[in-house]
Amino acid sequence: VRPSRPSPAADASFDERFDELARLAHRVAFRIVGDREEAGDIAQEALVRAYARWPRVEARAGGWVARVSTNLALDHVRRRDRRQDRPLPPGDDPGPATTGAAAHPHSGERIDLVDALRRLPRRQRDVVVLRYLADLPEAEVARSLGCGVGTVKSQSHRGLAALRRHLGPRHGDGPGGGPGDDGSAERRPIVAFVPTSPTGRPGAP
Amino acid sequence: MFEHLDDPRPFMPDEHLRTQVKAQGRRLRARRRAARVGGGSLSLVLLAAATIWLRVPRPEVDRFGLGTVVQTGPDGAPASRQTDPERPYTVLVAGTDGRPGLAGERTDVLLLVRVDRPAGRLRVVSLPRDLRLTLADGTTERINTAWQHGPDVLVRTVNQAFGVTVDHYVGVGFDGFASLVDAVGGVPLSFAGPVQDDGTGLRVPFGGCSILDGRTALALARSRRLETPGPDHRWTPADNAGDLGRIARQQVIVRSLAAQALHPAGGPADLPRLVASVRGGVILDDGLGVDELGAAARWAGSLPAEAIATATPPVQRFTTPAGAEVLTVDGDSSIVRRLLDGTDAGGGVPPGTASDPGAEAGGSLVRVPAPGEPCAGR
Numbered sequence: 001v002r003p004s005r006p007s008p009a010a011d012a013s014f015d016e017r018f019d020e021l022a023r024l025a026h027r028v029a030f031r032i033v034g035d036r037e038e039a040g041d042i043a044q045e046a047l048v049r050a051y052a053r054w055p056r057v058e059a060r061a062g063g064w065v066a067r068v069s070t071n072l073a074l075d076h077v078r079r080r081d082r083r084q085d086r087p088l089p090p091g092d093d094p095g096p097a098t099t100g101a102a103a104h105p106h107s108g109e110r111i112d113l114v115d116a117l118r119r120l121p122r123r124q125r126d127v128v129v130l131r132y133l134a135d136l137p138e139a140e141v142a143r144s145l146g147c148g149v150g151t152v153k154s155q156s157h158r159g160l161a162a163l164r165r166h167l168g169p170r171h172g173d174g175p176g177g178g179p180g181d182d183g184s185a186e187r188r189p190i191v192a193f194v195p196t197s198p199t200g201r202p203g204a205p
Numbered sequence: 206m207f208e209h210l211d212d213p214r215p216f217m218p219d220e221h222l223r224t225q226v227k228a229q230g231r232r233l234r235a236r237r238r239a240a241r242v243g244g245g246s247l248s249l250v251l252l253a254a255a256t257i258w259l260r261v262p263r264p265e266v267d268r269f270g271l272g273t274v275v276q277t278g279p280d281g282a283p284a285s286r287q288t289d290p291e292r293p294y295t296v297l298v299a300g301t302d303g304r305p306g307l308a309g310e311r312t313d314v315l316l317l318v319r320v321d322r323p324a325g326r327l328r329v330v331s332l333p334r335d336l337r338l339t340l341a342d343g344t345t346e347r348i349n350t351a352w353q354h355g356p357d358v359l360v361r362t363v364n365q366a367f368g369v370t371v372d373h374y375v376g377v378g379f380d381g382f383a384s385l386v387d388a389v390g391g392v393p394l395s396f397a398g399p400v401q402d403d404g405t406g407l408r409v410p411f412g413g414c415s416i417l418d419g420r421t422a423l424a425l426a427r428s429r430r431l432e433t434p435g436p437d438h439r440w441t442p443a444d445n446a447g448d449l450g451r452i453a454r455q456q457v458i459v460r461s462l463a464a465q466a467l468h469p470a471g472g473p474a475d476l477p478r479l480v481a482s483v484r485g486g487v488i489l490d491d492g493l494g495v496d497e498l499g500a501a502a503r504w505a506g507s508l509p510a511e512a513i514a515t516a517t518p519p520v521q522r523f524t525t526p527a528g529a530e531v532l533t534v535d536g537d538s539s540i541v542r543r544l545l546d547g548t549d550a551g552g553g554v555p556p557g558t559a560s561d562p563g564a565e566a567g568g569s570l571v572r573v574p575a576p577g578e579p580c581a582g583r
Contacts, residue, residue, distance in 0.1 A: 015223070022218035031210040039212070044226060051230030053519065057492075057536075068536055075523070078345075082526045110210065121281055122538065123368065130208045146543070153282065158281070168353055 006196050014054050021061060022047060025069040028134050032073035032117075033080075042072045063144020066134035067126060070117075079116050116166045124159035131156050234407035239434035248453035255479065269361045271374050271490035272356045279542065286372040288492045290501065293321040294372040295545065296493075299352060299361060315348060315359075317369060319545045320501055327505050329515045330544045336520065337531035338366045338538075347531060367541035375498070383419030391416040392458060394425075395574040401440060414580035422462075426455050431570065443570055454571050461573045516544045 025043035033039055046069040050057050057064045117125055130141040131152065140150045141156075273285065278284035287294045299317040334349040341361035342354055348366075351359040354410040358372045387394050398412040407413055407424035417425065431454070435441035489498065505513070519535040534540065543549035574580060 012226075018223050018226075019218050022222065023216055026216040026218075027211060029563075031207045034210070036212055036214070036216075040216070043216070044222060044229075045216075047222075047226045048229040048233055050522065051227055052233040053535075054230075064536055071533070081524050084346045113207075113210075121277075122365070123279060123281055126537070143536075145547070146539070155281070 010054055010058065013058060017061060018047070021050065021065045023133060024052055024062060025065050028066050028069045029073040032070065032110065032114060033076055034107060038076060039073070042069055042076060045072055060140075060144035062134070062136055064129050066130055066136065067144075070129045070133060071187055074114060074117065088199055116163050118168050120159055120162055124155050124162060127152055127155040128159035128163065132160075150186070230305065237396040269356045269374055269376070269488050269490050271356075271360065271371070272492055274360050274371075276361065276364040276370050278370060284364075284370040286370060286492065288372060290320075290497050291324035293319060293323065295319050296370060296373040296375055297360060297371045299359060299374070299376045301354070315363075317363070317367075317371075317541065317545055319547075320505070322504060324503075325508065325512055326547070327508060327513045328545055328547055329513070331515070331517050331543055332363070332541070333517065333520055333532050334534045335530070337525070337529075337533055338362070341365055347529075366538060368539055369542050369545060373493045374488070374490040375493070375499075383423045386417070386422045386458075389462070391418050392422050392462045392465055393417075393574050393578075393580045394457065394461055395572050397570045398433055400496070400570060401432050401444065402430055404428065404430055405430075411581065414578050416580050422458060425571070426458055428454070433570070442569060457571050457573055511523075514547070518544065580581060 022043055025046040026039050029042040029046075030036065030039035033042065046065050049068055050061060050065050117129065120128060126145055127141060130136045130144065131138065136144075138149050138152050142152045145152070224386075258303045276284050277284070296318045298318055300315070315334065317330045317332065319330075320330040321327070332348060334347065336348045337345065338348060338352045339345050339362075340348075340354070341358045341364075350363065356374055356376060360374060361371060363371060393414055395414040396409055396412050401408045402424065405424040405427045407421065407428050409417075409421070409425075431443040432440040432445045453504045514518050518538075518540045520532040521535040522530065522532055525528055540549060
């Protein structure tokens with residue numbers, strides 16, 4: 001039976017890494033939801049879960065927190081989309097224009113990104129998320145997924161190729177279909193920032 | 206690559222956030238411990254049902270063509286199933302409350318069982334029925350609805366969600382569970398006093414030993430709110446143990462049932478009746494011989510308790526926009542595969558320990574009758 005609380009040493013190691021992990025969780029969530037407050041809530045939830053099982057998470061905390069934060073953020077966006085799809089009584093809701101990703105720069109790109117991530121097979125999504133959304137080094141991605149660096153390389157290659165496939169043809173077709181997607185003027189084609197080589201370093205094109 | 210999507214203002218975690226996180230984390234840890242005990246022992250009920258059924262030689266079964274279901278390995282490449290019984294293989298066991306194709310039918314229990322005969326180990330990972338994930342047909346739903354679309358959708362859902370290749374499939378109907386109990390002549394249980402549960406329709410009017418029929422045994426196994434007569438002669442909750450109490454009672458039922466199945470009331474002459482009662486309540490895949498499965502069950506029965514590991518993946522509760530209370534796998538969903546492979550012991554409930562919390566939590570109301578204890582038939 002697992003100890004009910006971390007030892008004082010484990011507790012101290014959580015404290016030590018708290019700031020780093022909180023920033024990581026917030027960054028990943030923000031890239032998806034595009035809202036500072038919402039990303040803060042998501043980061044907090046990811047950290048709560050990490051602390052609840054810290055002895056098991058500790059060794060691969062970065063990858064673990066990043067993935068939980070991503071999944072929470074994707075769930076959050078899904079719920080938000082669904083709420084916005086429902087007709088609201090007049091004057092009841094401030095609407096998507098003032099809340100959520102649509103109120104922020106690059107909203108169209110976020111919608112596309114979320115869409116594309118959802119379409120990826122689980123394994124590829126994990127790798128792409130950790131490697132490019134959380135900006136973790138390959139070795140750490142491999143460690144937190146319990147696979148080899150070679151698998152990370154091949155899966156991120158496939159993942160990026162799949163991202164390009166999903167995102168490529170849609171461009172020029174207009175917005176990604178999200179309600180309140182009014183950001184087309186500032187959209188950059190998402191293909192432009194997906195490197196064409198699997199070894200491509202993350203960075204702006 | 207996604208730097209331009211970043212928040213221009215830096216996020217500053219502070220002391221207040223850390224305090225909050227740790228307080229919530231401690232509460233979450235307590236809740237998870239309670240949930241973890243749950244899955245393991247529900248699985249025992251189903252395992253017992255399957256094991257009892259398997260003692261029957263050459264029953265007629267419905268077949269499901271698992272061989273035609275396309276599955277992929279953890280690396281995304283097509284995976285072929287492993288059908289050599291002498292090598293480790295994985296069985297998906299689905300406990301259902303009816304027949305597929307009928308509206309509203311669900312899987313109440315879903316187990317992944319790794320049968321590792323070379324290593325002499327059995328690992329059971331139970332998937333909570335309220336687990337919400339993307340099903341193989343593309344919808345996001347509770348996993349217990351996947352089976353409605355057929356065993357193939359269920360298998361592909363498990364394969365896609367957890368990266369586990371399902372080598373064999375065993376479906377057991379809960380109708381079958383009740384008829385199993387009836388077929389072995391009922392399950393004798395000793396009660397501290399009268400009990401009832403309006404929620405499941407359970408009514409045991411007398412204390413002492415009673416032989417429960419299938420329907421009543423099922424009502425007891427499902428009861429979360431057992432009531433006993435209070436000091437004012439009104440029905441009052443027997444305990445606040447909820448799931449823990451239920452789990453403890455399920456284990457008592459299983460122990461008594463297992464003993465009963467080994468020695469059915471009518472002796473070996475009862476076996477044909479047993480076969481008749483469960484026929485149609487069991488579905489096997491096309492690659493699984495009844496002999497093979499029977500051999501595996503006998504092998505499993507011979508294993509020492511410490512060679513059998515049961516586990517439930519860590520889960521997180523959340524409420525869907527529609528208001529449904531559901532669960533998600535907490536963290537990496539590959540935990541299911543790792544629990545099955547034995548490369549992650551997290552969340553495992555060692556056999557024997559699961560009953561301990563329940564014993565003090567209301568399980569004492571019901572016990573396996575002592576040898577020779579006189580029992581009232583029902």
